[in-house]
Amino acid sequence: MTIDEIKIGGMGASRRRVEDNRFIRGRGNYVDDVVLPGMLHMEILRSPLAHARIRSIDVSKAWEIPGVRLVLTGDMMATRNLAWMPTLSYDTQAVLATDKVRFQGQEVAAVIADDPYIAKDACEAIVVDYEPLPVIVNPMQAMADGAPLIRDDKENQPDNKVFDWEVGDRAATDQAFAEADVVSKLELHYPRSHPSPLEPCGSIADFDRSTGKLTVYMTTQAPHIIRAAVALVAELPEHMIRIISPDLGGGFGNKVPVYPGYVISILASILTERPVKWIEDKTGNLISTGFGRDVYLQGEMALRKDGRILGVRMHTISDHGAFFSDAQPSKFKIGLMHSAFACYDIPSAHLTATGMYTNKAPGGVAYRCSFRVTEAMFFQERMVQAAADDLGMDQAEFRRMNFVRDDDFPHRTAFGFLTDSGQYGKCLDVGLEAIGYEQFLKDQEEARKKGRLLGIGISTMTEPLGAGNSREYDILGIKMFDSAELRVHMTGKAILRTGAKTQGQGHETTWAQIVAHELGIPADDIVVEEGDTDTAPFGMGTYASRSTPVAGAAVAMVARKIRAKARKIAAHLLEVSEEDVEWELGRFYVRSQPDRGVSIQDCSMAAYSNVPDGMEPGLENTAYYDPPNLTWPFACYIATVEVDPETGVWDVLRMVAVDDCGVRINPMIVEGQIMGGLTEAYAMASMQFITFDADGNCVGSNYMDYLLPTAWETPGFELHEVVTPCPHHPIGAKGIGECATVGGPAAFVNAVMDAVKHLGVRNIDMPLLPDRVHQAANTGNDVSGMPPVRTDAP
Amino acid sequence: MTSLYEEVSVTPVDVPVRRVTITVNGERRAADVEPRLLLAHLLRQGFGLTGTHTGCDTTNCGACTVLFDGRPVKSCTMLAVQADGHDVQTVEGLASASELHPIQEGFKEEHGLQCGYCTPGMMMAAKALLEENPDPSEDEIRWALSGNLCRCTGYQNIVKAVLWAADKLRASAG
Numbered sequence: 001m002t003i004d005e006i007k008i009g010g011m012g013a014s015r016r017r018v019e020d021n022r023f024i025r026g027r028g029n030y031v032d033d034v035v036l037p038g039m040l041h042m043e044i045l046r047s048p049l050a051h052a053r054i055r056s057i058d059v060s061k062a063w064e065i066p067g068v069r070l071v072l073t074g075d076m077m078a079t080r081n082l083a084w085m086p087t088l089s090y091d092t093q094a095v096l097a098t099d100k101v102r103f104q105g106q107e108v109a110a111v112i113a114d115d116p117y118i119a120k121d122a123c124e125a126i127v128v129d130y131e132p133l134p135v136i137v138n139p140m141q142a143m144a145d146g147a148p149l150i151r152d153d154k155e156n157q158p159d160n161k162v163f164d165w166e167v168g169d170r171a172a173t174d175q176a177f178a179e180a181d182v183v184s185k186l187e188l189h190y191p192r193s194h195p196s197p198l199e200p201c202g203s204i205a206d207f208d209r210s211t212g213k214l215t216v217y218m219t220t221q222a223p224h225i226i227r228a229a230v231a232l233v234a235e236l237p238e239h240m241i242r243i244i245s246p247d248l249g250g251g252f253g254n255k256v257p258v259y260p261g262y263v264i265s266i267l268a269s270i271l272t273e274r275p276v277k278w279i280e281d282k283t284g285n286l287i288s289t290g291f292g293r294d295v296y297l298q299g300e301m302a303l304r305k306d307g308r309i310l311g312v313r314m315h316t317i318s319d320h321g322a323f324f325s326d327a328q329p330s331k332f333k334i335g336l337m338h339s340a341f342a343c344y345d346i347p348s349a350h351l352t353a354t355g356m357y358t359n360k361a362p363g364g365v366a367y368r369c370s371f372r373v374t375e376a377m378f379f380q381e382r383m384v385q386a387a388a389d390d391l392g393m394d395q396a397e398f399r400r401m402n403f404v405r406d407d408d409f410p411h412r413t414a415f416g417f418l419t420d421s422g423q424y425g426k427c428l429d430v431g432l433e434a435i436g437y438e439q440f441l442k443d444q445e446e447a448r449k450k451g452r453l454l455g456i457g458i459s460t461m462t463e464p465l466g467a468g469n470s471r472e473y474d475i476l477g478i479k480m481f482d483s484a485e486l487r488v489h490m491t492g493k494a495i496l497r498t499g500a501k502t503q504g505q506g507h508e509t510t511w512a513q514i515v516a517h518e519l520g521i522p523a524d525d526i527v528v529e530e531g532d533t534d535t536a537p538f539g540m541g542t543y544a545s546r547s548t549p550v551a552g553a554a555v556a557m558v559a560r561k562i563r564a565k566a567r568k569i570a571a572h573l574l575e576v577s578e579e580d581v582e583w584e585l586g587r588f589y590v591r592s593q594p595d596r597g598v599s600i601q602d603c604s605m606a607a608y609s610n611v612p613d614g615m616e617p618g619l620e621n622t623a624y625y626d627p628p629n630l631t632w633p634f635a636c637y638i639a640t641v642e643v644d645p646e647t648g649v650w651d652v653l654r655m656v657a658v659d660d661c662g663v664r665i666n667p668m669i670v671e672g673q674i675m676g677g678l679t680e681a682y683a684m685a686s687m688q689f690i691t692f693d694a695d696g697n698c699v700g701s702n703y704m705d706y707l708l709p710t711a712w713e714t715p716g717f718e719l720h721e722v723v724t725p726c727p728h729h730p731i732g733a734k735g736i737g738e739c740a741t742v743g744g745p746a747a748f749v750n751a752v753m754d755a756v757k758h759l760g761v762r763n764i765d766m767p768l769l770p771d772r773v774h775q776a777a778n779t780g781n782d783v784s785g786m787p788p789v790r791t792d793a794p
Numbered sequence: 795m796t797s798l799y800e801e802v803s804v805t806p807v808d809v810p811v812r813r814v815t816i817t818v819n820g821e822r823r824a825a826d827v828e829p830r831l832l833l834a835h836l837l838r839q840g841f842g843l844t845g846t847h848t849g850c851d852t853t854n855c856g857a858c859t860v861l862f863d864g865r866p867v868k869s870c871t872m873l874a875v876q877a878d879g880h881d882v883q884t885v886e887g888l889a890s891a892s893e894l895h896p897i898q899e900g901f902k903e904e905h906g907l908q909c910g911y912c913t914p915g916m917m918m919a920a921k922a923l924l925e926e927n928p929d930p931s932e933d934e935i936r937w938a939l940s941g942n943l944c945r946c947t948g949y950q951n952i953v954k955a956v957l958w959a960a961d962k963l964r965a966s967a968g
Binding site: 027117199504675710717 | 846851
């Protein structure tokens, strides 16, 4: 009689994914797969220079090419007030350059033609006369006296500074340092990286003059935010804008911002009255769209001899590129950087942050992380290891001694966050046990005698996932809640829509599992839809691991609303009062007669055929969920490596991951997220970075120069779990998608440092390329990742 | 071509075209193409086989991998005219009308995909491997798929998916 929740695909089932049915057949529907009748194609001409004044743009030759329908430049955009657009960080960004180009790859002109090949030909026929200007490639250069002014378009912008910001208790922290026995210091660079989903960005704008309706297919992780932005920027009425985000070929934060290409394609469709498709090529994606990281981090830790941390000071200098277009939802200028050290019981902390403009691509995004959390946790775990080394303490013991204890929750961190749950020590124990910590230390000692360099690196962290709450988190003033709408049909089948937007996370599978858990309707009977603003309830989209913490909670809450109504219907069908009705999965029954019951399907049928007097028919509802707090998953990642001193190559021997993300809806999918995240962590630690030469040329503008790990380089992963339910989430879940990307890099880097620290090396900046490791291992010196700077001013 | 008419441009464009005939998933298909047209674009826009994705344009990511006379090639770096008279298999040709190919089943069963963008290319590369080596080791699979990038899965489950398919194919081969 009782329904087996696993059998109906409820919570805890490693249900195979529904979306796979189309993907494995090649029947996905990505933006570039969409073909509309009469569709034109758009190509963007980009600046070859990082900083130059535009003397003139001659588009006459482009117009002469047969099949060209429209050529757009900044001046033409300006006549529609669209040459500039607001960014998500209250700055402005050029859509098509009018006065200057400020980074290599900036959008300069666009051609709309009958096919994409013609559009590309025509772009090459455009002649732009540039007057080169001095180029700034790092924030220290940008701060220097007499540095050329990048943002001369702005009023009240005398220099290249974006912001100064601080958080924490300066006086208490100064006091802690005054009382410290030992002060440990560390300085490092978290290099610029690009999320680089395999699918680049693109859009198809389709403006219908007869109805006034604008439909845009778009590679966006946040379709409703885009609708709001288009309404504000293009001054179109919001009900006449429909954003459709179809299948996305990955996102990782890259598909959150509004990009010039989207805006240009919309204007092009309005002007041509034809659908206009823009699909960026990979180089366009890598050199112009939202990068992640690019922060210099300096800090110090006040320590007592016995190993207790007394206080932390941090200073960050961040490189935002030419426009401050960080896609971040907080009021804090440097995002959630001050979530650093949240898993440690530290009495005082203080952070200062400076942001600078440079002649590099804009669009700082939260690359598979909550904003700036990756940098925060990387610095935290590198600092913790440096401090343990300075004290001569075991790195695991040092962490354990300073962890927030299980019975200390809720815990207010030194920077003011409220963490609510966790079993940090247990996670560390599981990890140490799995890797065989004690034995490895012995093996390492033995190997060192033979000249072999083994290392072990630990990274433990809790991070804030799932913005809101709406008191503190918003985008352009829109509060960070999320939503779900559930319609249960007469026969007990259902459709669920949410304001989130899956990019591979498997929402079509897992959301149905939450409904199955709450209502007992088999997951296979529930279809999930997202990404169409005309049909989905308003939501803030998917990034920062917020889907499960926020939209997932909304799914549970809307199912509970449905259940509450079904209970009234059940009482009516059972002819008892509502108080006498009990619920078990999928069924209401009479408390005194458990055999007398009706199924949820009986109730849905009655909702359309036999409702009690005075009740509205139907079984549909919507829930908006504003989380009371962020969720705080915890992770312990431990890597062991061997460094070859002759080549600088390092191999990962083992990688153990212990994740506590609370209750797991679909364990298979959770593990998939963790392995994907670990791979990006390995990528950043080992090879993946975007850098620039002294002239601002992007080195890493294609996959031959921008290295991503393949199946061959990527190590195997060993996964373990600890479950501490989130106390405030309706189903006890926490975010997970980004944990490994955030916490993983420090485990790899700490492991390599552990292998070479006895040679005198304290830091090698990521990525740990063989030449950097070789240099460090053979000289005993640190290796900085600071980009080259011209000394011969042009 | 079976359409009754095809609209032509009123401003005639003097572009040389060449007729190509390609066997695609067992069916002979013909098209008039510009010599510079990429095979990936003919498959996608010309023949409507949008399961073949383009990711990087530089032969690195492998999302566009198809089988060319049985060998895996990256169709973004091949001209359509080079395929004239040859056999091309795409992801759309993997499943029969009634059942999935074991590689497709393996990818679903072992959670070998997330966003699905690399998946068609991965599966075609895996098919070529298993036809050559029906019982590959994990290292052999990793090496054979090292021309295909995946940004979501971390590859571990892709390797398991190919092992799953290899097991099933060997079992059915008896």
